[in-house]
Amino acid sequence: MKIIITGASRGIGRGIARVLSREGHSLGLMARSEEGLRETRNSTETPQNTYLRACDIQDAEATKSGIDYLCEEMGGLDVLINNAGSVLRKSVHDISGKEWQSLFATNVHGMFYATQAALRHMSQQKRGHIINISSISGRLPLPGGSAYAASKYAVTGFSESLFQEVRDLGINVTTIFPGSVNARPDDNEEWKLDPHEIGEACAQCLSYRPQACVSRMEIRPSRVQRE
Numbered sequence: 447m448k449i450i451i452t453g454a455s456r457g458i459g460r461g462i463a464r465v466l467s468r469e470g471h472s473l474g475l476m477a478r479s480e481e482g483l484r485e486t487r488n489s490t491e492t493p494q495n496t497y498l499r500a501c502d503i504q505d506a507e508a509t510k511s512g513i514d515y516l517c518e519e520m521g522g523l524d525v526l527i528n529n530a531g532s533v534l535r536k537s538v539h540d541i542s543g544k545e546w547q548s549l550f551a552t553n554v555h556g557m558f559y560a561t562q563a564a565l566r567h568m569s570q571q572k573r574g575h576i577i578n579i580s581s582i583s584g585r586l587p588l589p590g591g592s593a594y595a596a597s598k599y600a601v602t603g604f605s606e607s608l609f610q611e612v613r614d615l616g617i618n619v620t621t622i623f624p625g626s627v628n629a630r631p632d633d634n635e636e637w638k639l640d641p642h643e644i645g646e647a648c649a650q651c652l653s654y655r656p657q658a659c660v661s662r663m664e665i666r667p668s669r670v671q672r673e
Contacts, residue, residue, distance in 0.1 A: 447652065448520040450474040450513060452503055452560055453530030455482025457629035458579065460489065461641025462527060462648050467492045469649055474516030474523075476509075476560075477530065478502050503530045503556030504548075513563035522571070526564040527648060528557045528601075529579045538592045546593055553597035558604065565612065573616040573656060577648055578605040582625045582666060609661055618659035620651045625666030637667055 449466055453459040455477035463473055467490035475483050480500035487496040497519040499512040517523045532552045534545060561576060568574030583591055584598030602621055609619035624647075628638035643665060651660045 447471045447524040448474070448517075448522050449525040449527065450476065450516050450523060450560075450564065451527045451529055452476045452556070454486050455479040456486070458624070458627055458641045458644050459529045460486045461629075461643070462529060462645040463487075463496070464490055465642050465645025465649055467496065471495075472520050473497070474499065474520055476501060476503065476512050476516070503560060504551040506555075506559045509556065509559040510563040513560060513567075517567050523564060523567045523574065525575045525577065525652060526560060526568075527577045527579070528560055530556050530560075531579065531581075531597075534593050535590050536593070537590055541593050549593050549597050550600070553594075554600045554604070557601060561604075561608070565617070568617050569612075569615055575618045575620070575652060575656075575659075576605075576608070576612075577620045577622060577651060579644070580605065580621050580623050582623050582664065584621075585623055585664075606661070609659075613659075616656065618656065620660050621662050622647055622651070623662070623664040625664075626670075637669055639665065639667055 449471050451459055451462055454463050454475035463486050472495045474497045476499050477483055483498040487493045490496055497516055499515050501508040501512040503509050532549050534549050578601055580601045581598040583595040584602040587595035605621040624644050626638045647663055647665050
C-alpha cells in the first residue's frame with residue numbers, strides 16, 4: 447500500500463512508520479521537522495520506499511501541496527494516517543487564547559486539511575482508507591486536559607461523521623483511541639504503550655479486506671502506574 451503519515455518525525459508517527467515499513471508498504475512522511483523526518487526514514491526497514499515532505503500542517507495550502515507531492519512521488523495513495531497532534535495539560539484557568547488556537551490548528555484544522563487533500567485522490571479512484579489518531583481523552587476526559595479533550599472530541603466527531611459520508615465511495619475511516627503512550631525519548635515510564643503498538647493497531651486495521659472496516663479501536667496500557 448501507499449501510505450501517508452502526518453506527524454511522522456518522532457513519537458507515535460515514527461512508531462507507525464517503522465511498523466508499516468516492516469509490512470512492505472511505501473510511505474510518505476509529513477511533519478515540520480525535515481531532520482526528524484530523515485531520522486524516521488533512516489529508522490525504517492525500507493528507506494528507499496520512504497518519501498519525505500516537511501511542512502506545517504496548520505497551513506492549508508502547504509498541507510495540500512505536501513499531500514499532492516507525496517502522492518506523485520509514491521504513484522498514488524491508498525491510506526492517510528492523521529497522526530499529527532499536540533498535547534496540552536493545563537488548567538482551564540491558565541490556558542491562553544494563543545495556546546487554545548494553536549492546539550486546534552494542529553489537532554483539528556490540520557487533520558481536516560490533510561483529509562480534504564487526500565480525499566481528492568481517493569474519490570477519483572473510488573477506494574482508500576483514512577485512519578485518524580484520536581486519544582482516550584476523546585472519549586474519557588481527564589482533569590487538566592479540557593483543551594486537549596475538546597480537540598480530540600472534535601477528531602472523534604469528524605471521523606465518525608466522515609465514515610458515514612464517504613463509505614459509499616469505497617473509502618473506509620477508522621478512529622484509533624490510544625491511552626498513555628511512551629512517545630518521548632526521555633520518557634522511561636514502561637507501563638505506558640510503546641509507539642510501535644499504535645503502529646501495530648494501524649496495521650491490523652489495514653489487514654481486513656476493503657469491504658470490512660474497523661471503525662473504532664481503543665488500545666490502552668493494561669496497568670496504570672499509581673502515585
